[in-house]
Amino acid sequence: MTPDVVHTRPRERALLVGVETPQEPHWMHEESLEELSRLVQSAGGEVVRQETQRLDAPTAPYYVGRGKAKELAELCFGLGIDSVIFDDELSPAQSRNLSNLFARKVLDRTQLILDIFAQRAQSREGKLQIELAQLRYLLPRLTHMWAHLSRQYGTIGTRGPGETQLEMDRRRVKERIAKLKRELEEVRRRRAVQRGARVRKDWTCVSLVGYTNAGKSTLFNYLTRASVPAEDKLFATLDPTTRVWELPDRSKVLLTDTVGFIRKLPPRLIESFKATLEELEGADLLLHVVDLSSPNYEEQIRAVEAVLDELKVAHKPTLVVFNKVDRVANRSIVERALALRRRSIAVSARTGEGIDKLLEEVQAETSAGRVRAVFRIPWDHVEVISELYREGGVLQTRYREDAVEVIALVSPVLRGRLSSFVVENKERHLSDVDPCLVLQAKVGAFGASSS
Structure with a gap:
């Protein structure tokens, strides 16, 4: 029998074009083109060549000069180019003129990003x-x-x-x-209802933000044992994901992985994604994940901060998490980065380095306002124990004939809601509990009892 022939679609061959102006440092222009190249790869294309022209400003008819445009048209025929992609957003007139001249597909940075997002949206x-x-x-x-x-x-x-x-x-x-x-707008209203439910239950919300491909999804998976796709490509994650994250003191927070940011992020894209990015408005803490192995990580920090400022969430408490330290051979780079930001920590989401310190920092930030309390819960109210596991941090339990004593770290709201079960005179005497009778609580241990 003749073996089946697998036909694979050839990758589009792309020519990248940029204009370098006196107002833009050379390294920034080079970094922008390199980023555009990675965007093309994320979209499934192949970069054949990059071309740059130095001008005071892009020209109105062709973005580049007329002579350069004709030169690029000849280059396209010679190299078998399928698509010409420009590093800035083209005006309608520029797009029309270039399409007529090149006689092939002409895209700009905005169209390319939109195409990637269309592929990834689930x-x-x-x-x-x-x-x-x-x-x-x-x-x-x-x-x-x-x-x-x-x-x-x-x-x-x-x-x-x-x-x-x-x-x-x-x-x-x-x-x-x-x-x-x-x-x-209906999505926004639904999210507002969900955020209201979190507020009523006094959930602490933490959101991961950062430049695309900074390792947010890898860190998210490490912390929550989730399985969010984490690939070494730009915009690998598009749809936000939220999971429960248990801290060392057994308190729980909601951790959300959000879409990555990028330089020259189209304003219309930010506007369209406000329903998703509104999740940041309800966050109590932002973890700004930074790829420390990138030579231009400081510029990426500024790009993310600019977007956060535009979204009016720059005032939120923020902890900078310098990620991928396992890829940084020179430790002085790590020390310099930590000195750059007062509230920062260095980790590796791949090896686990520094994660313990991150947990301590987040716990210290999110436990502010929480109190330790001792609850005496009769056996016919075991659903209260489930609520403590779900919304508080259970530290110890002690079983008696008529009730269960639970020592937990809870919010004032939760303590008030369960005030009828609070044993006032034991709140500050955790050592009174006989350690021989104390069992370390397991999450969900009372789920079956309550049902």
């Missing part, structure tokens, strides 16, 4: 947000899509069809944008 919410961003990008460019039908406005034979189709498309896009906004 949840319905993520897909809605991506579609909204894509339509907002498309709307001002519709005019040029119909230029072949309405180029000579007012002339015989060209007056109606182009303009009619253009207006129809504009109306449909605007109607779809309005519908998506309504659906995302």
